[in-house]
Amino acid sequence: MMDLKAATKRQADIATWVLWDLSRCPVPSDVDARRVGPFIRRALKSLGYNGNLTITAIGILSQVPIDVLRALSSTGINLHHVPTMYNKSIMTSVYMWKSDNSPPANVMLISLQRIFGQFIADLSEKYYVLGSKVPYDRQLEPTVFARRAGCFLWESLLASLRAEAKKECSGTTGKTTFYCSGCCLGLLGFESFTKHILSKEHALEELDYYPGGVEAGNESRARKEDAAAILVRLQGFREARRLEEEEEEAKYKKERLEDPYYDEEYDYEAEAE
Numbered sequence: 001m002m003d004l005k006a007a008t009k010r011q012a013d014i015a016t017w018v019l020w021d022l023s024r025c026p027v028p029s030d031v032d033a034r035r036v037g038p039f040i041r042r043a044l045k046s047l048g049y050n051g052n053l054t055i056t057a058i059g060i061l062s063q064v065p066i067d068v069l070r071a072l073s074s075t076g077i078n079l080h081h082v083p084t085m086y087n088k089s090i091m092t093s094v095y096m097w098k099s100d101n102s103p104p105a106n107v108m109l110i111s112l113q114r115i116f117g118q119f120i121a122d123l124s125e126k127y128y129v130l131g132s133k134v135p136y137d138r139q140l141e142p143t144v145f146a147r148r149a150g151c152f153l154w155e156s157l158l159a160s161l162r163a164e165a166k167k168e169c170s171g172t173t174g175k176t177t178f179y180c181s182g183c184c185l186g187l188l189g190f191e192s193f194t195k196h197i198l199s200k201e202h203a204l205e206e207l208d209y210y211p212g213g214v215e216a217g218n219e220s221r222a223r224k225e226d227a228a229a230i231l232v233r234l235q236g237f238r239e240a241r242r243l244e245e246e247e248e249e250a251k252y253k254k255e256r257l258e259d260p261y262y263d264e265e266y267d268y269e270a271e272a273e
């Protein structure tokens with residue numbers, strides 16, 4: 001299940017953190033978002049990961065349908081908004097987590113392989129990175145997610161979830177947290193979180209994270225633009241970044257096709273034993 005190995009003795013009772021890049025690995029329309037969190041919990045439990053489990057969905061959450069966000073938070077998934085899809089956004093949240101969670105702990109990352117290739121090695125020095133030995137998926141049939149076909153662990157998770165008979169969604173366990181890393185702001189409750197990430201103040205703050213965004217923000221302030229106008233500027237920056245990312249992904253895939261050993265990874269899990 002989910003291309004993961006069963007927990008070793010050392011991993012069985014320590015805490016596990018699942019970082020899910022919701023912008024790059026979104027919930028497909030045929031999957032009920034309320035099932036994802038409980039499914040991950042059950043899957044990890046069945047593999048012997050019995051420690052405390054925290055799941056954090058990260059991404060430009062203001063672009064995710066609000067019903068999906070509500071469904072995720074209702075099943076205890078923490079919501080962490082980031083201002084951009086540059087790699088440093090996701091890394092910042094990993095470093096934040098590291099500073100709060102001393103090793104040992106299990107970490108499961110769901111994102112494009114290309115994105116966290118940079119810090120798996122770093123993380124693996126002290127933490128167990130689940131599934132870090134990537135199955136070679138060159139043979140995978142293109143799916144409707146072709147553009148996101150490189151989502152690490154996500155396709156196998158979805159395949160298992162779809163195959164599983166529908167189960168009742170269990171409620172929240174523990175306290176769900178809501179965080180906007182664009183504004184470095186923790187928010188109390190789902191309603192105030194969604195209100196914040198859709199607000200004008202937040203959008204202005206977010207412009208700063210894009211190349212040329214500070215100038216755009218100053219211009220916007222000078223013109224006393226409303227939230228809709230700021231959002232148009234923001235969408236322009238995001239679209240430019242999205243195109244950049246498509247190019248990066250295409251390049252990555254091409255390199256993998258040309259070199260069958262491109263993806264051969266060091267077995268970090270074994271190393272951490």
Ligand SMILES: [Zn+2]
Pocket residue numbers: 180181182183184185196197202205
């Ligand atoms: Zn914010």
